[in-house]
Amino acid sequence: MSKRKIPIAPYIFIAPAILIFLLFIVVPAMEGFLQSLFTRGIIVRQDIPALRSRFVGLFNYQKLVSDPRFLTAFGKTILFTLITVPSIMVVSLSLALLLQEKIHGVGIARAMVYWPSMISPIIIGIAWRWILGYDTGILNYFLTLFHIDKQPWLIDNARAFISVIVVSIWAQTGFFMVIFIGGLNTIPDSYYEAARIDGANKWQQFSGITLPLLRPTTLLVLVLSTINAFKVYQLVTVLTSGGPGRATAFLVQNIYEEAFSKPLSVGYAAAQSVVFFFVMLLLSIAQFKLSKEESV
Amino acid sequence: MKSRKVLIGFLKYVIVIVVAVIFFFPMLWVVISAFKGESELFLNPPRILPVHFTLDNFKSGLKFGNFTQYFVNSAYVTITSTIITVIISTMAGYGFAKFKFPGRDVLFIGVMATLMFSLEIIMIPMFLTLKGYGLINTFIGIIIPPAATPTGIFLLRQHMRSIPDELLEAAKIDGANEYQIFTKLIVPLSVPAISTLTIFSFVWRWNDYLWPFLVINDDKKRTVPLALANFVGQYAVRWGDLLAMTTLSIIPTLIIFLIFQKYFIKGISMTGLKG
Amino acid sequence: MKRRFLLASIFLLVVGIFAFGQAQKELTALWFYDDPSELEFLNKKAAEYSTSHPGVTIKVNTVAYNDLFTRLTQLVAGNNPPDIVKLTDIRPEIEPFILDLSKYHGKDFLKPFIPGVAAALNREGRILGAPLDVTANGIILNKTLFDKAGVAIPSKEKAWTYNEFLQAISDVKKKTGALYALVWDVTPHRWSTYLFENGGSFYDSTGRKSNFNSPAAIQALRGFADMFDKGYIPKSIWIGSENPRDMFFSGQAVAWMSGSWQVKAMLDNIKNFEWTAGPNPYVTTRSSVLGYKFVSAFSTSKYPDIAADFIKFFTSKENNSDYAKSLMTIASRTDTGTINYGNAQASSALNNLAYELAISPLPASTDIANPVMGYVWNTVKENVIAVLTKTKTAEQAAAAINAQIEDSLRIVYGK
Numbered sequence A: 001m002s003k004r005k006i007p008i009a010p011y012i013f014i015a016p017a018i019l020i021f022l023l024f025i026v027v028p029a030m031e032g033f034l035q036s037l038f039t040r041g042i043i044v045r046q047d048i049p050a051l052r053s054r055f056v057g058l059f060n061y062q063k064l065v066s067d068p069r070f071l072t073a074f075g076k077t078i079l080f081t082l083i084t085v086p087s088i089m090v091v092s093l094s095l096a097l098l099l100q101e102k103i104h105g106v107g108i109a110r111a112m113v114y115w116p117s118m119i120s121p122i123i124i125g126i127a128w129r130w131i132l133g134y135d136t137g138i139l140n141y142f143l144t145l146f147h148i149d150k151q152p153w154l155i156d157n158a159r160a161f162i163s164v165i166v167v168s169i170w171a172q173t174g175f176f177m178v179i180f181i182g183g184l185n186t187i188p189d190s191y192y193e194a195a196r197i198d199g200a201n202k203w204q205q206f207s208g209i210t211l212p213l214l215r216p217t218t219l220l221v222l223v224l225s226t227i228n229a230f231k232v233y234q235l236v237t238v239l240t241s242g243g244p245g246r247a248t249a250f251l252v253q254n255i256y257e258e259a260f261s262k263p264l265s266v267g268y269a270a271a272q273s274v275v276f277f278f279v280m281l282l283l284s285i286a287q288f289k290l291s292k293e294e295s296v
Numbered sequence B: 001m002k003s004r005k006v007l008i009g010f011l012k013y014v015i016v017i018v019v020a021v022i023f024f025f026p027m028l029w030v031v032i033s034a035f036k037g038e039s040e041l042f043l044n045p046p047r048i049l050p051v052h053f054t055l056d057n058f059k060s061g062l063k064f065g066n067f068t069q070y071f072v073n074s075a076y077v078t079i080t081s082t083i084i085t086v087i088i089s090t091m092a093g094y095g096f097a098k099f100k101f102p103g104r105d106v107l108f109i110g111v112m113a114t115l116m117f118s119l120e121i122i123m124i125p126m127f128l129t130l131k132g133y134g135l136i137n138t139f140i141g142i143i144i145p146p147a148a149t150p151t152g153i154f155l156l157r158q159h160m161r162s163i164p165d166e167l168l169e170a171a172k173i174d175g176a177n178e179y180q181i182f183t184k185l186i187v188p189l190s191v192p193a194i195s196t197l198t199i200f201s202f203v204w205r206w207n208d209y210l211w212p213f214l215v216i217n218d219d220k221k222r223t224v225p226l227a228l229a230n231f232v233g234q235y236a237v238r239w240g241d242l243l244a245m246t247t248l249s250i251i252p253t254l255i256i257f258l259i260f261q262k263y264f265i266k267g268i269s270m271t272g273l274k275g
Numbered sequence C: 001m002k003r004r005f006l007l008a009s010i011f012l013l014v015v016g017i018f019a020f021g022q023a024q025k026e027l028t029a030l031w032f033y034d035d036p037s038e039l040e041f042l043n044k045k046a047a048e049y050s051t052s053h054p055g056v057t058i059k060v061n062t063v064a065y066n067d068l069f070t071r072l073t074q075l076v077a078g079n080n081p082p083d084i085v086k087l088t089d090i091r092p093e094i095e096p097f098i099l100d101l102s103k104y105h106g107k108d109f110l111k112p113f114i115p116g117v118a119a120a121l122n123r124e125g126r127i128l129g130a131p132l133d134v135t136a137n138g139i140i141l142n143k144t145l146f147d148k149a150g151v152a153i154p155s156k157e158k159a160w161t162y163n164e165f166l167q168a169i170s171d172v173k174k175k176t177g178a179l180y181a182l183v184w185d186v187t188p189h190r191w192s193t194y195l196f197e198n199g200g201s202f203y204d205s206t207g208r209k210s211n212f213n214s215p216a217a218i219q220a221l222r223g224f225a226d227m228f229d230k231g232y233i234p235k236s237i238w239i240g241s242e243n244p245r246d247m248f249f250s251g252q253a254v255a256w257m258s259g260s261w262q263v264k265a266m267l268d269n270i271k272n273f274e275w276t277a278g279p280n281p282y283v284t285t286r287s288s289v290l291g292y293k294f295v296s297a298f299s300t301s302k303y304p305d306i307a308a309d310f311i312k313f314f315t316s317k318e319n320n321s322d323y324a325k326s327l328m329t330i331a332s333r334t335d336t337g338t339i340n341y342g343n344a345q346a347s348s349a350l351n352n353l354a355y356e357l358a359i360s361p362l363p364a365s366t367d368i369a370n371p372v373m374g375y376v377w378n379t380v381k382e383n384v385i386a387v388l389t390k391t392k393t394a395e396q397a398a399a400a401i402n403a404q405i406e407d408s409l410r411i412v413y414g415k
Helices: A009-035 A059-065 A068-099 A106-118 A121-132 A138-145 A157-185 A189-197 A202-213 A215-230 A234-239 A251-261 A266-290 B002-033 B056-063 B067-098 B104-116 B123-132 B139-143 B150-161 B165-173 B178-189 B191-207 B210-215 B224-229 B239-263 B268-274 C002-023 C036-052 C065-077 C115-120 C143-149 C162-176 C188-197 C215-229 C244-249 C260-269 C304-314 C317-327 C344-358 C363-369 C373-388 C394-413
Strands: C025-031 C056-062 C084-087 C130-142 C180-184 C253-259 C275-277 C290-297
Touching: A009 A266, A009 B067, A009 B104, A009 B123, A059 A266, A068 A106, A068 A157, A068 A215, A068 A251, A068 B002, A106 A157, A106 B002, A106 B191, A106 B239, A121 A138, A121 A157, A121 A234, A121 B002, A157 A215, A157 A234, A157 B002, A157 B150, A157 B191, A189 A202, A202 A215, A215 A266, A215 B104, A215 B150, A251 A266, A251 C373, A266 B104, B002 B239, B056 B239, B067 B104, B067 B139, B067 B150, B067 B178, B067 B191, B067 B224, B067 B239, B104 B150, B123 B210, B123 C065, B139 B210, B150 B191, B165 B178, B178 B191, B191 B239, B210 B224, B210 C065, B224 B239, C025 C036, C025 C065, C025 C304, C036 C056, C036 C304, C036 C317, C084 C304, C115 C130, C115 C290, C115 C363, C130 C143, C130 C188, C130 C260, C130 C304, C130 C317, C130 C344, C143 C162, C143 C275, C162 C180, C162 C253, C180 C244, C188 C215, C188 C253, C188 C363, C188 C373, C215 C373, C215 C394, C244 C253, C244 C260, C253 C260, C260 C275, C260 C344, C275 C344, C290 C304, C290 C363, C304 C317, C363 C373, C373 C394
Parallel strands: C025 C056, C025 C084, C180 C253
Antiparallel strands: C084 C290, C130 C253, C130 C275, C130 C290
């Protein structure tokens, strides 16, 4: 491939996508970056004194270094990501291996696992609130049937954090399972046949063929699930609204509240978004480099 | 030996069913609750099956607003947007996977970086941008901008990396041009990834709330999720209507999933190699 | 001949377009609602208005309440706000764009309306909207459970102290096997009822200074937490995320702190028990809390005169009492007379709540209408919960709320 001298073709292939990104994401995103250098509200009118914006340089960035709300939300987001990402990878890969089998009705089973991805996070949050509620929740109801004490799932800080993690994993597994199934399909059967003839057992086949050949898909799942975990917002807002207290208040919620429920804080919220963006970008680049895939 | 195989097969079935039920139960509850009256929804202790089975929620939900119109709007937007998504993601995925060209890695990271914006946060600049292009209150405004999805491009790129370069070289030696290689070789070999993306894109667009919210403020052009949001009021949620309409709105995505998941057939991508 | 025909048709077409263009003055209204019958009511009145004002149409667009502010800021930022809008408060970002109705209807336009709301919408002589209805916070009781337990509910004139009230509801709970004695809406607005009942307030009488660092405010934070600690209010609602309304509707709660807006929903949905409103318990002061919705116009409208006129029409004596009647809310005008809601239970509940509101102290309406309140509510809620979860003492929480009030006042008013 590398011998091509004037590669015009690839630019044509990527042009439509790049054009849309430039027009619709990059333009407003630049505006977002600019906002972070101002003290300003949601609406700016220089002719109305209360709605003026003021250039403050890097002041907003200095402010967030010592803002406990921001730092706590940041730390919680990291912790959340560190737990959910590996869990999602293990669970969705296991399910993909299980549900790629050609057994009767497997399509229905896949649909059932994928089902949570078909529904808006609002409904998912509601359904789980019914399950995890202390007094009206069905999980506690089942526990009492087995004479186990009711658990304060969404009331106690640690349990609420765990609940949010479990629900996030549950909600995304189907999506990543589908991606893994797609990846598994690209591995030719002949490799497994050859291995079987050589006497390799199931585990040897998995570690010797499946895992290495699945690497592009694994990277895909790793990067996407990390970004998803970092951006967690809607599901948590519906499930716990960041509570109890601020036990499950993550970064995006913090930024959103900063922008919309405090006066003249849009610039500060934008500064948080910029930091947020670069942390995610660095993380993704690191994941690409670590997978050694970019150098191909 | 044979009985052992049967046993393993049986066990697999049991595991599959258990897993499916665990994942499905919460959503099953949503669907069942759509057939309950309001006062039955929050009983303590809770009850799974409705005491009085009722279709009232569906009737009152459909009566409200013009749901037929919203379903038509959603279908139009979702289908066109998904077609565009599949085309441009397949093209871009190919460009990134099978060519080496100056700026490739930077551009690809740039594409991925667009995933890292939370639309919630840049909503007002985004709105002003769309307004600048004259796209407010147009279907094009909900169809085109979200059609380019980094996830789709990434998915197709990763899939295409597993297509052996020798196949492309062979086609080139046979005198195929870039266009022919793409349509006759790459696209057929990418059917599993394309069907995966079709499912994803359909679900995203069908359930999307934020883009339509940004673009549409004319009630007649609303999509289903926008209409569903109106069941959440200032003081209370109209559970019955919300659950019933949510249940209805899942049906199209379910059908799409069941149709397209058939193409996840093992080995399909390698037919080219063997043949 | 042909040419003349062509000319004639072009002429007719031009005249037609011109006449049509003349005739069609379309105004947009942005509306949120809980009960779909409100939308029907609005559309009906809009159609009536079009009939009496040929050539004017009012097009209604809706938005979910949670998205109202986001939608409005978008439209204002894009220089394209609706002509008419239903609101619950006017945030400082929006205020400069609101039409001053006094220019069209005079300084006394709000005279016939309930004074607390009228004052809230009058900003230094500018009239920013016309009230649609008012709401009153109050205790709603499961009367069937009280009757079953043989516990009496005092008259609205006599009322009860919190001690008497809590004793009564726990008696009822014990005797009937109900699951919850008291459930309390998870909003800072509903919590503020308890603040005012303790004799506290958010601001001083000028509205430009915080009054939150007061013993009454600290006591309100502490006393509220006590009701959870002593088991009167289940922790699962304020600290968890269970919904008080659902608990009450299922017949398992004895008392519920909510308000007048629930009356229609209760009438429509509660079939298996009887309910009644109030009297509100008190600590030092009997109080409800005012809430209201109003309709405003934007000064950017192409037809500000029509927008202002429609608002006058929609909040006229007849239409306002129709509105209150069909949505079972408390009318925002004082000249509507007693409204017959067509149902004894609803009428009695609404009358009780209106009575509670009428005897409430001044801050229970003026504080709520304070322009910076929109920036304060979130902090109040967070800190009330912080006291409940014991992450803050009542004193620390009061100090935090106080600081937020002072900061917001400073940013909005300068200095």
